[in-house]
Amino acid sequence: MKNDKQSIDANSSAENVEQHLQELEKADYELLYYSQEQSFSADELARVINERRLNELLAQSDEFLSGLNSEIEDFDDSY
Structure with a gap:
């Protein structure tokens, strides 16, 4: 009986x-x-987005893409 209850x-x-x-x-x-x-x-969205930091990141990405584009153009010229 006890086993059944357990x-x-x-x-x-x-x-x-x-x-x-x-x-x-x-x-x-x-x-x-x-x-x-x-x-x-x-x-x-304005309350949760840090606009200053977002603008910094966008500027960094623009600089990166510009530098990458320059490197690609230099690469194309060497061939």
Whole structure:
């Protein structure tokens, strides 16, 4: 009788854990799904984007591309 009770308790604990894990997985999926569908207003984006840093990065990328373009042109001239 005691073994039967332990077996029932173990099954119910395992079932509870399994159910809880499935609910967590569903919640994670829903969070991911809805976060991808969310659109942001210009005001919301302005609050989260560091405009100064973004401009610095854009300037660096422009310099890099300019230098790369120069190297490519020099490479083409050597052939």
